[in-house]
Structures are given as structure tokens and as C-alpha cells.
Amino acid sequence: MAQSRENVAAGTGIRRDFSLLIGGELVGSDTELDVINPALGTVFAVAPAATRKHLDDAVRAAREAFASWRATSYEHRAGLVKRFSQALRDRQNELAELLTREQGKPLSQSIAEIDRGAAQSDGMVSIEIPVEVLIDDAERRIELKYRPLGVVGIITPWNAPVNLALGPLVSALYTGNTAVLKPSPYTPLTTLKLGEIAREIFPPGVVNVLAGGDELGRWMTEHEGIDKISFTGSVETGKKVMAAAAGTLKRITLELGGNDPAIILDDVDPKAIAKKVFFASFVNSGQVCMAIKRIYAHEKIYDALCDALVEEAKKAKVGNGLDPDTTLGPLQNKMQYDKVREILEDTKRSGARILCGGEVPDGPGYFIPPTLVTDIDESSRLVREEQFGPVVPILKFSDVEDAIRRANDTRYGLSASVWTNDLERGKAIAERLEVGTAWVNQHRATSAFVPFGGAKESGFGRQYSIIGLKGYMEPEVISVAKK
Ligand code: NAD
Numbered sequence: 001m002a003q004s005r006e007n008v009a010a011g012t013g014i015r016r017d018f019s020l021l022i023g024g025e026l027v028g029s030d031t032e033l034d035v036i037n038p039a040l041g042t043v044f045a046v047a048p049a050a051t052r053k054h055l056d057d058a059v060r061a062a063r064e065a066f067a068s069w070r071a072t073s074y075e076h077r078a079g080l081v082k083r084f085s086q087a088l089r090d091r092q093n094e095l096a097e098l099l100t101r102e103q104g105k106p107l108s109q110s111i112a113e114i115d116r117g118a119a120q121s122d123g124m125v126s127i128e129i130p131v132e133v134l135i136d137d138a139e140r141r142i143e144l145k146y147r148p149l150g151v152v153g154i155i156t157p158w159n160a161p162v163n164l165a166l167g168p169l170v171s172a173l174y175t176g177n178t179a180v181l182k183p184s185p186y187t188p189l190t191t192l193k194l195g196e197i198a199r200e201i202f203p204p205g206v207v208n209v210l211a212g213g214d215e216l217g218r219w220m221t222e223h224e225g226i227d228k229i230s231f232t233g234s235v236e237t238g239k240k241v242m243a244a245a246a247g248t249l250k251r252i253t254l255e256l257g258g259n260d261p262a263i264i265l266d267d268v269d270p271k272a273i274a275k276k277v278f279f280a281s282f283v284n285s286g287q288v289c290m291a292i293k294r295i296y297a298h299e300k301i302y303d304a305l306c307d308a309l310v311e312e313a314k315k316a317k318v319g320n321g322l323d324p325d326t327t328l329g330p331l332q333n334k335m336q337y338d339k340v341r342e343i344l345e346d347t348k349r350s351g352a353r354i355l356c357g358g359e360v361p362d363g364p365g366y367f368i369p370p371t372l373v374t375d376i377d378e379s380s381r382l383v384r385e386e387q388f389g390p391v392v393p394i395l396k397f398s399d400v401e402d403a404i405r406r407a408n409d410t411r412y413g414l415s416a417s418v419w420t421n422d423l424e425r426g427k428a429i430a431e432r433l434e435v436g437t438a439w440v441n442q443h444r445a446t447s448a449f450v451p452f453g454g455a456k457e458s459g460f461g462r463q464y465s466i467i468g469l470k471g472y473m474e475p476e477v478i479s480v481a482k483k
Contacts, residue, residue: 015045018188020054021195023061029054033085033211034183038104038330038337039320045102047188050210051123058208059225062151062178065205065212070148072177077174078125080201085118087197088162090266099162099190100321101448104329105284106323119164120464123448124167125174127466129473141480146473148176149251151226153220155241156191157233158184158332159287159388165191166231167364167463168253173206175472180208180226182216184233223244228252231391232289235386235412237459242460251461253461253471256454257386258414259293261407261427262303262443263401266298266418270358273419273441274308278418280443281314282370285328285337286390288414290444292436294383296403302396306355306374309394312357320365331367331389337366340389343381344371347391352376357390378406386412400429406469408434413455417443436462 019026029048037044041384050058069077088095096110134143152172156164161183171178177443183191188211195209208215217237221229221244225245228251231241238256245252262277264270281292297305319326331337341360348354358369371391376382382393397403407416420426423440430438436453439445446452446464462468 015189017209018045018047018192019196020048020050020058020192021199021207021209022054023064024059024199025200026196027054032214033187033188035102035186036333037101037473040266041334041366044455045189047192047211049185049251050182050212050216051468054210055216055219055223055226058210059151059223061116061205062180062208063225065203066148066150066178067180069203072176073370074125074129074174077176081121081125081174082293084198084201085121086116087192087201088118088415091197095162095190095193095202097322098193100329102187102189103158103161103331105321106326106329109162109284109363109408110321111131113160120163120448121166121170124469125465127449127469129175129466129469132418135329136400138262140378140482142169143478145476145478146175146470147476149472150177150471151225151472152177152179152228153223153226153348154179154181155217155229155231155233156181156183159284159289161187162183162194164255165234167468168232169207171463171469171472172228172230173202173470177228177472178206178208180220182210182212182220185211185213187244188281203463217241221250222234222247226250230463230472231255238459239252247313247369249473250395252469253453253463255289255463256414256459257388257412258289258291258458259384259386259410259412259456260290260415260417260435260443261294261296261433262292262417262419263298263400263403263407264301265418265425266297266300267421268301268307268419270301270305274305274312276294276442277313277419281392282313282328285331285368286392286445287332287388290446292417292443293387293392294407296397296407297393297394298396298400298403299396302394305370307392309372310356313470318367318369328370330391331368332335332366334366336388337368340368340387340391343385343387343389344368344391347373347376347380347382347393350377350380352380352382352393372410384410404429407434410456414458415439415443417441421441
């Protein structure tokens with residue numbers, strides 16, 4: 001993907017107005033990344049790709065800035081974060097259009113991503129992290145305080161580049177750390193623009209943004225000047241990050257993949273829930289860590305639910321995200337497009353029944369229509385793997401104990417949901433699901449005040465809430481003997 005500057009034809013209408021942010025300066029590079037618009041399958045922009053030297057410079061700048069940044073108050077840092085989130089809102093339309101061009105999602109959802117990111121940023125900086133008094137008696141006073149770690153390296157994926165950058169970035173900054181942020185090589189552009197906006201608000205070196213390939217992520221996880229890695233991405237890469245971080249005992253937060261089940265009980269009205277279940281499965285064309293990726297439906301409502309979901313699929317409009325009618329955009333990149341097509345072919349070969357969709361149109365663009373699958377074996381790739389695309393299996397159960405067992409029979413444990421009119425029963429089942437978040441009658445509902453993260457191989461640590469913020473800090477006991 002990286003190529004030298006000379007190889008990029010000048011005057012082709014390709015956007016080149018992107019820079020790295022290092023120590024408060026906007027910086028170019030001799031190597032660049034081609035950025036493809038997935039709705040067209042063609043390059044529409046190039047971004048500078050950071051070298052090892054750029055990383056060293058960024059880490060040095062972040063370390064230097066840390067000394068004075070950590071000494072500022074929570075209130076001061078919260079004030080700057082709020083200015084930052086307001087600046088994102090002020091430039092929302094321009095950022096959203098760029099996000100749609102590089103990521104593919106419908107424009108309204110790009111706008112919503114920026115809105116949500118700004119709102120969650122404001123929410124996070126309203127959370128207090130008090131000094132905890134553990135013991136205070138005649139003998140001694142023992143306090144538990146939290147101090148920043150230093151330089152946080154943030155590595156993000158391509159499915160929600162703005163939101164997934166803002167969560168860790170704001171957590172790091174608010175708690176007094178400085179940051180080096182690296183977006184996915186597939187979607188570096190909006191994140192680089194976030195860097196330009198941050199440059200107008202935060203002191204030099206507090207926020208550094210470097211685009212680059214996977215090797216840049218690897219260098220970050222090994223770098224001696226980085227104290228923590230906040231990584232969002234696949235389970236496979238997450239394991240590499242954890243192994244590499246061991247060399248310097250970096251703190252890590254890993255937000256990894258999922259294979260979320262939704263268990264639909266026999267007492268629901270399938271028509272009443274179909275819209276929500278469809279949206280939670282197919283939004284962003286299924287490229288959401290916490291999308292519903294397996295639907296377990298009770299036999300009593302199974303056929304009616306299948307019909308209602310097919311009706312929803314028929315209403316979906318697949319197309320270029322810049323077209324205002326589009327509700328589902330393309331897969332974000334060729335690699336993911338090929339992977340989902342492969343899983344679809346495997347599903348068809350296995351004899352499973354395609355209820356709707358299933359036929360991939362010829363290009364241009366990486367489009368796959370919303371596809372619902374039934375009569376599928378539990379051991380098939382579509383059920384076992386994280387498909388991360390718009391192909392979703394509906395599986396039948398007659399005994400809820402069996403549904404719980406099958407829902408839990410996975411190495412993933414990000415989130416799950418139970419759908420029922422009996423809230424107590426729903427809650428009791430939710431409590432038995434081996435996940436970081438179990439919802440009842442909803443899915444994909446997150447908040448700045450609620451910890452989010454994975455159980456099992458879906459992650460390590462949490463993002464958001466006071467628990468998430470403390471993950472960017474070192475607990476320190478201050479123990480004073482009074483006599
Ligand atoms: P990925 O793991 O391929 O890449 C993620 C990032 O890691 C990219 O920036 C990449 O350049 C970088 N990277 C690659 N190799 C690296 C290495 N050896 N060391 C350090 N960094 C490296 O993931 P992806 O395909 O970009 O994203 C999709 C995955 O992300 C899905 O599995 C999805 O479920 C997951 N995800 C999880 C969450 C969550 O909050 N749990 C949110 C969104 C996406």
C-alpha cells in the first residue's frame with residue numbers, strides 16, 4: 001500500500017491535503033498510503049505514512065509534553081476536551097463526508113458517529129476520579145490515588161475510525177497522559193484531520209497523530225518510550241500486541257472482535273422487534289464489533305421472525321454512502337470483501353438456505369447485499385467465525401438452556417442480547433451469558449458512563465466509565481503512619 005511520492009500522479013484530482021501531527025507541527029513523509037473509496041474501488045486520496053523516525057520524534061514530543069500536561073488539573077483538561085468536541089461538531093459536515101468517502105458508511109451514520117464521539121467525549125470528562133481513603137484511624141491514613149501513566153499509544157481499526165479514536169484519546173488526555181494515535185492504513189484521513197483540529201486546542205506534543213501501515217503499529221507496541229497501548233482491532237492482532245507489550249511491560253487495553261449472539265424468546269412479537277434486530281445486525285454492513293452476528297430464535301416464533309427480518313432486508317438500500325437514500329454502504333476494503341464472500345460461498349456449499357441476498361453484484365465497489373441464512377450447521381464458518389459483514393445466520397432452538405449453551409460456545413465474549421416481554425426472565429438469562437455486556441431488548445447501546453469491553457478472547461480491560469479511565473492510570477497507595 002505504501003508507495004513513493006514520485007509514483008503518485010500529480011493533478012489527478014486525488015486529495016493530498018493530509019499531514020502527520022508531531023510535536024504540534026504538521027509534517028509530510030516521503031512514503032505515502034493510497035486511500036481507496038470502497039464504494040468505487042479506486043484511490044481518491046493519499047496520506048503521508050510515518051517512518052520509524054517519525055514515530056521516535058512523536059514519542060519524544062509526547063514525553064516532553066507529558067511533564068507539564070500531567071501537572072494541569074482535571075478541570076483544565078476537561079475544558080480543552082470540550083473545546084475539541086465542539087470543534088468536531090462545528091466541522092461535522094466536512095469530517096462526515098470525508099469519513100463516508102474513506103470508510104463507506106452512509107453519510108447520516110458518519111454524522112452520527114461524530115456526534116456520538118463528541119457526546120461521549122463530553123460525558124467522559126464529567127467523570128470524577130476521587131482519591132479513595134482506604135483506612136483512616138488513629139494509627140494511619142491510607143489513600144489510593146491515581147496518576148497518569150505517561151505516553152499512550154492508540155491503535156485503531158477501520159470500521160468506526162472517529163469514534164474508536166476519540167474513546168481512548170479522550171480517556172488518555174483527561175487522565176493526564178499524552179498520546180500518539182495511529183489509525184488503520186485503510187482509513188487514515190479523518191483521523192489525520194482530527195489531529196489538525198487537536199493542534200489548534202492542545203499544547204504541542206500532547207496529541208500526535210501518525211498514519212502508517214501495520215508495521216507502525218508493531219513499532220509502537222515495542223517502543224520503549226510508550227507506557228500503554230490502547231488497541232482496538234482483531235483478536236489475532238490483539239494477541240500480537242499483548243505479546244509485544246510484554247517486552248516493556250506496557251499496560252494494555254484490548255478491544256477486540258466479537259461473535260455476538262441474540263437470543264429471541266418465544267414470547268416476543270417478531271414484527272415488533274425485527275427493525276431493531278435487523279439494524280443491530282446490519283448497520284455499517286455488519287462491520288461493527290458488537291453487531292449481532294448470530295440470531296438464536298425460539299421455534300415458536302422462528303418462521304415469523306425470519307419473515308419479518310426478510311421484510312427489513314428488502315427495505316434496505318445498498319449503495320454509495322454519499323447517496324442520501326443509501327442505508328447500507330460497501331464493505332470497507334477488498335480484504336474484508338473477499339473474506340465475507342468466501343464465508344458466503346462456504347455457507348452456500350454447506351447446503352444452508354439463503355433467505356434473502358446472497359448474490360454479490362459485479363463491481364465497482366465492494367458491495368454485498370444484506371443476506372439472511374437459515375438451516376445452517378452450528379459448526380459452519382458463518383456461525384463459528386466473526387464474519388464482520390452483512391451475512392447473518394438465524395438458528396432455531398426449542399429449549400432455552402440449549403440456546404444459552406450454544407450462545408456461550410465460542411472463544412469470543414464481547415456482548416450479547418436477550419429479547420423477551422418478561423424482563424425478569426430476560427435478565428436472568430443475560431446474567432448467564434459469558435460476555436462483557438449483556439443487553440435485554442436492545443443491542444449496541446453504549447455510554448460514556450458504562451464500561452465496555454470483552455470477556456474471553458474479545459478483550460482485556462474496559463473502555464469508558466470510571467473503570468475505563470482508571471485503565472489509563474497507575475493506582476498508587478499513599479500510606480502515612482500517624483505516630
Ligand atoms: P486489525 O487487527 O487488522 O487492525 C487494527 C489496527 O492494528 C490497524 O491500525 C493495524 O494497522 C494495526 N496493526 C496490524 N498489525 C499490528 C501489529 N502486529 N501490532 C500493532 N498494530 C497492528 O483489525 P481491523 O481489521 O482493522 O478491524 C476489525 C476488527 O476490529 C474486528 O475484529 C472488530 O470486531 C474489531 N473491533 C473491535 C472493537 C471493540 O471495541 N471491541 C471495535 C471495533 C472493531
